[in-house]
Amino acid sequence: MNDHPLPTLRNQLLSLHKLLMNTERAAYEKEEKVTLSPLKLLQLLTENERFSWLRQLSQLVVMMDEAMEEKPPITNERKDALVAEARHLLTGSTEAGSFAMRYAAIQEREAAVAAAHAEIRKSFE
Template sequence: MPGDHHMRAHLGNLSRSLLRLHKALLDSERVSYERVHGRIETSGAFFQLVLGDAWFAWLRPLSQLMVKIDELSEQDEIEDRTEMTVAIDSIRTMLTPSEEGDGFGRHYYDALQREPDVVLAHAAVRALLR
């Protein structure tokens, strides 16, 4: 299909933008975590916290969606456009900041309030989701 190349390129751009956003969110959360718990000594220790500590749990659904987008962008042929649409819609829904509640949207809202890098990365991802 002629649209597949364009779609894969778009997914690749989205994937890279999400990676920047994810890194900005991790950096922001690390600073907040260290304010409360003290310095994280090594990248390995930080990685273990990201994987296992409740502090970082809110970021895991984003990580899972990023893996999905990566897999889709690496396919030779896009077999299932529905799967792709669902993944992109899920990202769009997830990256909706909310002042209410205590789920992803609230944590995301807080990160956007305190971290200019998150705001810039968010804007880049939103532009690709239009």
């Protein structure tokens, strides 16, 4: 493979974040019997403990963005490390409450998330 999967993976993770955010938003709105404005959603994403697990994914995307903009250009070793970090975040923990476990539970319930994960796995190969 000539092209490193990092830029593709970064875009996939960003799309995944949006899917997960919308899934969590819908669940929150249903449970709380409210409709969230974009501003209120942003506030919940940044301040509410329920949404805190999603911050790990958004922070990883930001790290990838920053690394790809580095001068001199990012090394393949650094790219590989970021891909490994993404793999670990999504699948590397069986600890209750971890990102990977929450993510796995949503994959079982949401076909769109499972489909997104199937595409992401290709970037790990």
